Amino acid sequence: MVENATKKIFAGPRIRRLRRERGLSQGQMAAELGFSTSYLNLVERNQRPVSAQFLLRLAEVYDVELTAFAGTDEARAFADLSEILADPMFKGIGLSRGEMQDMADAAPKAVEAFTLIYKSFQQARQNATELSSQVVEREGATPESIFPVDEVRDFIHDHKNYFPELDEAAEATHEELGLQRDDAFMVLSGRLDEEHGIRVRIMPHEVMPETLRHFDFHRRQLLISEMLDQSARVFQLAFQLAMLEFKPMIQRISDTHTWQTEEARRLVRISLANYFAGALLMPYTRFLGDAKILKYDIEHLGRRYNTSFEQVCHRLTTLQRPGERGVPFFFIRVDKAGNVSKRFSAGRFHFSRFGGTCPLWNVHDTFAYPGRIATQIIQMPDETTYFSVARTVRRVGAVYGQVDQQLAIGLGCDIAYARELIYAKGRDLENLDTTPVGPNCRLCERPACPQRANPPLTKALVLDERSRGISAYRFAQE
Numbered sequence: 001m002v003e004n005a006t007k008k009i010f011a012g013p014r015i016r017r018l019r020r021e022r023g024l025s026q027g028q029m030a031a032e033l034g035f036s037t038s039y040l041n042l043v044e045r046n047q048r049p050v051s052a053q054f055l056l057r058l059a060e061v062y063d064v065e066l067t068a069f070a071g072t073d074e075a076r077a078f079a080d081l082s083e084i085l086a087d088p089m090f091k092g093i094g095l096s097r098g099e100m101q102d103m104a105d106a107a108p109k110a111v112e113a114f115t116l117i118y119k120s121f122q123q124a125r126q127n128a129t130e131l132s133s134q135v136v137e138r139e140g141a142t143p144e145s146i147f148p149v150d151e152v153r154d155f156i157h158d159h160k161n162y163f164p165e166l167d168e169a170a171e172a173t174h175e176e177l178g179l180q181r182d183d184a185f186m187v188l189s190g191r192l193d194e195e196h197g198i199r200v201r202i203m204p205h206e207v208m209p210e211t212l213r214h215f216d217f218h219r220r221q222l223l224i225s226e227m228l229d230q231s232a233r234v235f236q237l238a239f240q241l242a243m244l245e246f247k248p249m250i251q252r253i254s255d256t257h258t259w260q261t262e263e264a265r266r267l268v269r270i271s272l273a274n275y276f277a278g279a280l281l282m283p284y285t286r287f288l289g290d291a292k293i294l295k296y297d298i299e300h301l302g303r304r305y306n307t308s309f310e311q312v313c314h315r316l317t318t319l320q321r322p323g324e325r326g327v328p329f330f331f332i333r334v335d336k337a338g339n340v341s342k343r344f345s346a347g348r349f350h351f352s353r354f355g356g357t358c359p360l361w362n363v364h365d366t367f368a369y370p371g372r373i374a375t376q377i378i379q380m381p382d383e384t385t386y387f388s389v390a391r392t393v394r395r396v397g398a399v400y401g402q403v404d405q406q407l408a409i410g411l412g413c414d415i416a417y418a419r420e421l422i423y424a425k426g427r428d429l430e431n432l433d434t435t436p437v438g439p440n441c442r443l444c445e446r447p448a449c450p451q452r453a454n455p456p457l458t459k460a461l462v463l464d465e466r467s468r469g470i471s472a473y474r475f476a477q478e
Contacts, residue, residue, distance in 0.1 A: 012046040013105040018062065019044075033057050046105075065322060075384075076157075077111035078104035083443055084118045086457040123147065148264035152271055153343070155257050161344045162320035163253060163275055169246055170279035181306040184281065185230065188237040192222060196244055200237065202226050205399060212396065215240060227396050231308045238277035246276060275318065281307055282315045288326050291316065295422035296327060298389070298411070299373075310393050313411045317344045327417045330386075332357065332410040336367055341407070358437040358444065359451040363390040363410035370394075370406065375423045377415065379434040381444060388412035389423050447471070 019029045026044070030037040035054060042048035058064060081100050085093070104111055177187050189200040198215075203223045208214065213236045214223045222240055224233050242250065250272045259265040282305050294300045301312045310333070319326030330345040340357065357363070362376045370392045379385045390410045415432065418424040438444025441454040452471045455461055459475035 010046045011050050012044045015040075015050070015058070016044045018058075018064070022062070032061055075104075077108035078382075079439070080115045081111050083439070084115065086443055087118075088457060119150070148261050148267050151260055151264040152268045155268060156271065156344065160320050161317050163272065164321065165249055165253065166246070166272060166276045167279050167284050167318075167321070169249060170276050171283040171285065173241075173245075174280055174283040179280070181304065184234045184306060185237065188234065188241060191241060192237065192244075196220075198222050198240075198244075200224065202233070212236070213239075215243075225396075227399075229308075231302075231306055231311065232396075234281065234306070235277050235308075235311060238280045239273050241280070242273040242276035246273075250276070278307075278311055278315045278318070281305060281311070284319070284321060285324065287315065288319050288324065291319070291326060292420075295420065297422045298391075308393065309391060310395070310407075310409055313409050314344070316411065327413050327420055329411050329413050332363065334363060334408050334410070336406065338364065357440060359453070360435055360437045360449075361388065361390075361410070362435075363388070363408050366390050366392045366408045367406065373423070375427075377418075377427075377432055377434045378412070378437045381436075381438055381446065385415040385432065385434055386412045387415055387418040387421065387424060389421070445475075447475070 019026070022029075024032075026040050027037050030040040033040070033054070034057065039048065043050055043054070078101055081104055082097075084090075085095055085100065177191060179187055192198040192200060198220050200222045201224070203225055205225065205227055208223060208225045211223075212225045212228055212232075215221075216223060222237070224236055228236065250269050253272055254265060254268050257268075259268070282301075287301075287305070290304060291301060294304075296316065298309055298312050298316075301307075302309055305312070307315075313329075313331055316326065317329045317331045320328070331343065332340060333342040334340050334357065338357065338359075361378055362374050366372070366374055373389060373391045376388045376390070377385060378388055388410060389412065390408060392406055392408050395405050395407060413421070415429070418427070418429055436446055438446055441449075441452050442457050444452075445456050445459060448470050450470050452473055455473035455475055462474040462476055464474070
């Protein structure tokens with residue numbers, strides 16, 4: 001983080017929290033670090049950026065990861081707070097960006113609590129609307145308290161998409177099985193047969209027209225659709241192995257959280273089994289070493305491990321082992337209509353909770369040239385800059401006459417890590433050619449955007465019958 005820093009780091013609130021957690025005065029911490037009390041005082045009040053020497057000394061004395069001072073929690077808190085306060089119900093409060101940033105820096109956990117309250121309010125409001133509609137139609141309703149998908153996404157995000165217990169178990173199992181790229185299907189199906197008495201069968205599409213995997217417990221058969229390619233078939237075997245041999249471990253991890261619904265509890269177990277499957281096929285240490293050697297070439301890694309483009313991208317977001325970290329990537333999967341079906345972030349990048357993505361991000365353009373990789377340097381309204389890689393994928397082969405299931409995958413990282421990626425070769429990383437993007441139209445305040453679909457919730461519309469701008473909506477700049 002220190003070597004790749006591209007701008008000054010102000011981490012005063014984080015350092016102050018660290019000091020208070022250890023019950024130290026400013027004088028005591030300054031003495032332990034070997035810096036003056038006046039310097040520490042200025043740092044804590046964000047009147048002086050922290051130096052690389054100061055950060056390294058903090059990490060050495062207090063045994064903390066340097067990434068703890070990258071501002072990930074504060075960035076997420078600020079993004080959440082900005083999105084929530086853009087709701088028209090808060091109109092008139094007049095909270096400035098500076099005040100919101102101060103709140104996020106000083107108390108990100110308090111903002112997290114506020115976010116949970118707001119999400120509950122949003123869900124209650126939606127439930128009330130839907131229930132009222134159904135009452136009018138004389139139908140009953142049983143509203144749920146929270147969206148299971150969102151709850152699981154937050155759980156995974158809170159763990160930074162890294163579950164060490166599963167990773168270590170998967171790595172040990174990979175070595176035990178002697179798993180190789182070309183015989184993975186045979187080895188895993190043999191394990192299921194020998195250890196669990198389960199026979200793997202590849203089934204015709206006409207027998208399983210709407211199912212890709214089905215475990216028949218009573219007949220002890222795992223049925224896999226012929227529509228899946230080899231990498232997807234192997235992944236399904238690895239998933240089933242996780243559910244059979246590591247279910248208690250998955251349950252223990254799930255039980256660390258109090259789930260609002262049974263659906264969320266089941267969904268997280270499926271997500272954790274999927275995590276294990278990816279870790280089994282791409283064991284942590286070996287995969288990270290190959291990723292660095294190949295400069296994170298996704299397609300090359302896929303060929304080396306006989307895994308799909310999406311599987312490799314997803315695995316790259318999980319490489320967060322302390323002392324053995326990969327590039328902190330973010331990941332998104334969208335369909336042609338812009339619906340987001342999966343998103344993860346190991347760094348500062350924050351996706352909108354309640355909307356889609358920016359149309360200027362070229363992840364959407366990849367549908368026009370399927371299978372080709374597109375790169376882009378994007379900049380958010382807060383001037384954080386990211387290097388993005390995008391490509392379409394086909395999840396399941398379609399039979400003639402059916403619509404092909406095509407999705408777009410976006411993978412990206414902070415611009416500071418771009419030099420580590422093969423995709424940045426030939427790019428001028430000193431004089432950046434950036435594309436300004438936003439979280440989504442309703443939260444973006446960039447003026448004169450030709451792609452704007454909705455006005456920002458935070459600004460008043462400016463309407464003039466005599467004039468038409470490049471954007472469909474003009475709004476006040478103050």
